Amino acid sequence: MASALPLGDPAPLDGLLPVGSDRDADSRNFGVYLHVPFCRVRCGYCDFNTYTATELRGAKQSDYASQAVVEVDLARRVLEQSGVPSREVSTVFFGGGTPTLLPAENLVRMLAAVRDAWGLQQGAEVTTEANPDSVDADYLKTLADAGFTRVSFGMQSAVPHVLRTLDRTHDPERVPLVVEWAREAGLQVSLDLIYGTPGESLENWRTSLESALASRPDHLSAYALIVEQGTKLARQIKSGEVAEPDDDLEADMYELADEMLAAAGYSWYEVSNWAANDTFVSRHNLAYWQGHDWWGIGPGAHSYVGDTRWWNVKHPAAYAERIAAGHSPAAGRETLDATTRETERVLLLTRIREGLRIDSLAAEPRREVAGLIADGLVDGRSAIQGAVVLTLRGRLLADAVVRRLTS
Structure with a gap:
């Protein structure tokens, strides 16, 4: 199911x-x-x-x-x-x-x-x-x-x-x-x-x-x-x-x-x-x-434009009914608030090689970066250049890094 x-x-x-x-x-x-x-x-x-x-x-x-x-x-x-x-x-x-x-x-x-x-x-x-x-x-x-x-x-x-x-x-x-x-x-x-x-x-x-x-x-x-x-x-x-x-x-x-x-x-x-x-x-x-926009076509597909995320009805039969009636197949949606947007931004950008700009973080999570370097989770050389980039150990513990940067 x-x-x-x-x-x-x-x-x-x-x-x-x-x-x-x-x-x-x-x-x-x-x-x-x-x-x-x-x-x-x-x-x-x-x-x-x-x-x-x-x-x-x-x-x-x-x-x-x-x-x-x-x-x-x-x-x-x-x-x-x-x-x-x-x-x-x-x-x-x-x-x-x-x-x-x-x-x-x-x-x-x-x-x-x-x-x-x-x-x-x-x-x-x-x-x-x-x-x-x-x-x-x-x-x-x-x-x-x-x-x-x-x-x-x-x-x-x-x-x-x-x-x-x-x-x-x-x-x-x-x-x-x-x-x-x-x-x-x-x-x-x-x-x-x-x-x-x-x-x-x-x-x-x-x-x-x-x-x-x-x-x-x-x-x-x-x-x-x-x-x-x-x-x-x-x-x-x-x-x-x-x-x-x-x-x-x-x-x-x-x-x-x-x-x-x-x-x-x-x-x-x-x-x-x-x-x-x-x-x-x-x-x-x-x-x-990187937080760009996309439209998801089809049953259960998710879309994201601006600060709005929405999702279509799940079953192909329900989807077909909506389309035949000339209605949007969207079942529900949410508009992301500032806190949710920031959490997702940190979550997503820390996953990629280019990393997350340190100067884009608020003061308190920025102070966490030194500890993450000391714990072997963030690459020190990249931090000197202004980015949070995960080490191999950091990739294995990416969720823990995100928690420390968003708590």
Whole structure:
């Protein structure tokens, strides 16, 4: 069962944003996220807003692209009527779910709607997530020909028993093949990995890292497994069927990843992300961390413009009903106050390599920086240059750093 939507105020049926949403908009980039909420199977660890064929309650995958196109046009009108200046889109990201369960032509059509609504910046980044078993060479070429620039494959692991625990269905031997097809199509390639799966040893994790590096992707993500309440994995752990993830082992796995990726020429630019060089960082994700604006299309998608955050109704059937009625699919929203904005700014900027400007902090948290350096959590050389940048130990304890800078 997917996680619940956050609490907030009801969103108006016309979707119009609060007065002031246009403030300083020209100083921020604008991105678009398109959520495709369909999966062949529900992975045991996943609490994302996704649905298998038996959970759609009458909604149809074949109708989804048309519905998303309608929301894109609604987004254009809402921003215009709310006084937010039109900006060309800097990044587009298709996530899920499994976007590539839809025909390639559907993704192309949704991208065309974004381009028609706002235009794309020169050199805009356009990414889709994909499972290794959900694409072939022709599919990837179709995307590249239409303006996609990047594909992020959900590799997760190269070890069969780890994939089984995660309920991942692809053959790990297919990963090098899809990477090759993506490169032939002219797409940048990212591989997503998960560590800390119950039953995964440090040597298993080393095998996955070696396998990923053998394909020489442009970008790698490595995320610690989080056991979310309500998931199959959480129930398995509660019943004793599988062991609970080991925090100390996860720390060892992160350190191994950082060591191996650095040795292979990759640099970290965010706590869980490494790139072969700055050309290959995920600019869409960086926009989230840097506080830029984005509109989220689709069931359960979140958006953020100015100081306002909102989220769509979750189920594809409810989303389809709203779209068919000509209403905004937004279910609720919140306007961030100054304290929340500052906490989130510190939380997000401390995660990235450029860090957080010390002179942007209030006096009391600024005094914490010296202690964070002494504790080995913040890099002293970067602090001399005016930025809070996490050390390797600091990345492992990033939440503790944020607490000390916001308490």
